[in-house]
Amino acid sequence: MSFLVWRQYRSQAAFAALVLAVFGAVLIITGLKMASQWHTILSACTASGTCASLHEGQTSLGSVVGHDFAILSMLGPAVFGMLVGAPLLAREYEARTMDFAWAQSVTRTRWLLVKVGWVLLAAAVWGGVLAELVTWWSGPRNAAFQNWFQPNYFDQQGIVPIGYSVFATALGIAAGALFRRTLPAVAIVVGGFIGMRVWLSQDVRAHYMTPVTTYFGVAGNFNPPAGSLQVGSGMTGPNGQVLAQNFNSNVGVFNGVPISSLPHACQSLASQASMSAQNAANRCLAAAGYHSYASYQPASRYWAFQGIETGIYLAVALLLVAVTFYVVRHRDA
Amino acid sequence: MNTCAIETQGLSKRYHRVTALSDCSIKVPEGRISALVGPNGAGKTTLLRLLAGLAAPTGGSALVLGGTPRQDPSFLSEVGFLAQEIPLYRRFSAQDHIHVGAHMNRRWDAESVRTRLTGLNIPLDRPVGKLSGGQRAQVALALTLAKQPRVLLLDEPVAALDPLARRHFLGTLTAAVAEGGGELTVVLSSHLITDLERVSDHMILLSASRVQLCGDTDEMLAEHKLLVGPRKDTAALERMHKVVHTVSTPRQARLLVRLNGPVFDPAYEAEDVSLEDLVLGYMGADAPAAYAHLAAVGEDQ
Numbered sequence: 001m002s003f004l005v006w007r008q009y010r011s012q013a014a015f016a017a018l019v020l021a022v023f024g025a026v027l028i029i030t031g032l033k034m035a036s037q038w039h040t041i042l043s044a045c046t047a048s049g050t051c052a053s054l055h056e057g058q059t060s061l062g063s064v065v066g067h068d069f070a071i072l073s074m075l076g077p078a079v080f081g082m083l084v085g086a087p088l089l090a091r092e093y094e095a096r097t098m099d100f101a102w103a104q105s106v107t108r109t110r111w112l113l114v115k116v117g118w119v120l121l122a123a124a125v126w127g128g129v130l131a132e133l134v135t136w137w138s139g140p141r142n143a144a145f146q147n148w149f150q151p152n153y154f155d156q157q158g159i160v161p162i163g164y165s166v167f168a169t170a171l172g173i174a175a176g177a178l179f180r181r182t183l184p185a186v187a188i189v190v191g192g193f194i195g196m197r198v199w200l201s202q203d204v205r206a207h208y209m210t211p212v213t214t215y216f217g218v219a220g221n222f223n224p225p226a227g228s229l230q231v232g233s234g235m236t237g238p239n240g241q242v243l244a245q246n247f248n249s250n251v252g253v254f255n256g257v258p259i260s261s262l263p264h265a266c267q268s269l270a271s272q273a274s275m276s277a278q279n280a281a282n283r284c285l286a287a288a289g290y291h292s293y294a295s296y297q298p299a300s301r302y303w304a305f306q307g308i309e310t311g312i313y314l315a316v317a318l319l320l321v322a323v324t325f326y327v328v329r330h331r332d333a
Numbered sequence: 334m335n336t337c338a339i340e341t342q343g344l345s346k347r348y349h350r351v352t353a354l355s356d357c358s359i360k361v362p363e364g365r366i367s368a369l370v371g372p373n374g375a376g377k378t379t380l381l382r383l384l385a386g387l388a389a390p391t392g393g394s395a396l397v398l399g400g401t402p403r404q405d406p407s408f409l410s411e412v413g414f415l416a417q418e419i420p421l422y423r424r425f426s427a428q429d430h431i432h433v434g435a436h437m438n439r440r441w442d443a444e445s446v447r448t449r450l451t452g453l454n455i456p457l458d459r460p461v462g463k464l465s466g467g468q469r470a471q472v473a474l475a476l477t478l479a480k481q482p483r484v485l486l487l488d489e490p491v492a493a494l495d496p497l498a499r500r501h502f503l504g505t506l507t508a509a510v511a512e513g514g515g516e517l518t519v520v521l522s523s524h525l526i527t528d529l530e531r532v533s534d535h536m537i538l539l540s541a542s543r544v545q546l547c548g549d550t551d552e553m554l555a556e557h558k559l560l561v562g563p564r565k566d567t568a569a570l571e572r573m574h575k576v577v578h579t580v581s582t583p584r585q586a587r588l589l590v591r592l593n594g595p596v597f598d599p600a601y602e603a604e605d606v607s608l609e610d611l612v613l614g615y616m617g618a619d620a621p622a623a624y625a626h627l628a629a630v631g632e633d634q
Contacts, residue, residue, distance in 0.1 A: 003436040007429055099420035104437035105410035332388035
């Protein structure tokens, strides 16, 4: 059985290896340049004691090409799902070649198990190699800017791309089993992958664990420790309740909170534009028991988050594989 | 040769609301080549796929070599199935398919495939997508035979072939059955009745999802007669015999009759039937009225 899989996929495997080689070459060449660049920056900032305040927007580190390839790596899982996952069953149904495979003395279940097993393993390797290349390349940037927990950087490094890749491929396989046509299966991979990735990274990821919340004076200033993922910030009322924010309007808003929801005593101060009135409004709010807060996921949780997100994608992939097996076993050929 | 290689009881298959096969009961004795005939959509493909274990019946039961068709290597290794579309991996060569088969079967006679294909001058190393339709069908048949199955199910394998390729294909098939020494049973569906007449000795006639006839071809032919006579009430005739199909013109009527004894009415002249008469008669019995009218017009001319 494995022989059939190898014979079917050997040219695609060679092509994938070539893509990874090109990818690796670009990242290694630009990465080595960046490493020496980082060396120079580091000795300069150590001398002047400004290393902690290096900022992505002000310090140029790494070439545009390397950067583009790192961003491009985020498409890798979807491409694998579209080109390998979606046709895995759909193509067999379209060309009716499963009638050849199933006319041999191997059960459908075993045929599927071997085929899906090898291809998902290949997907994991594909995602893993891309991620490790980008992680290595990003080393100097991670050290300089401590931004590896931020959206997009988190998504290119560590182990999550393995989960993305296995998920995209399993999605393509399951869609192929259901639709028995390649094109709809590819469309499902594109839609499902983008949807799942955007939803998790924008709405869900920040809440994998209860964030750490720090309260401080209304007029105070607090920056979460370097390398952490900011979850939220704003004002809390006298009972600790979070005040609803309104960023859409500049009128009648104080510190992001509608003036109408502030205590009556402070409202007139808050609605005046002068600096002294604003400071007085802050003092008024502090006296009324108002606080500012910032919640964040500390940098120490990075690997826990990598593990949780990878686990979610692998679990969904497992579910999709189960659906695939059910469909192939129970639906007539 | 009393044992049945294939036996079904009330086998039925419904796809949602469409009935593909209804109450199908057939017996195919071991060592026979059975012709599966019937109009398009009669359920031939459904029957073969049920027997191959590629689809599950919605009613009734099937026994192939004494076992229910199932996803089990011991069953699958005994049954060879060749689907209508001649499924092969187009970019694989015959040689690749031979290797794949060797990895996916318990019994595998790779040498027989090479011998057969070399004998037919079919290149072993060319992708099968680049072979002609006839060559592809030969490759597929040779691969199916390499499993050394005891039951061979072929779904319209010669439909797309020219007469010469068809002859070669059926030659390969009959040679394989002869080599099988009475152990290999074949069910072959086709619309090409003359081909079937030459190779088969058993027939299953499906029409409108039902079995119309199943049995030894010679017996079936002997049981039917074409009665030619005046156009008149057939009630008397139908008390004893079964009138399968009638084609009437103003002057005469031609009745395909399944006999249940001798015909006493001297008004009719009895003619022997060919396999084609039989198939067309049973197919016509279920044809829409429009077709019957066309047949009558044809008789008039």
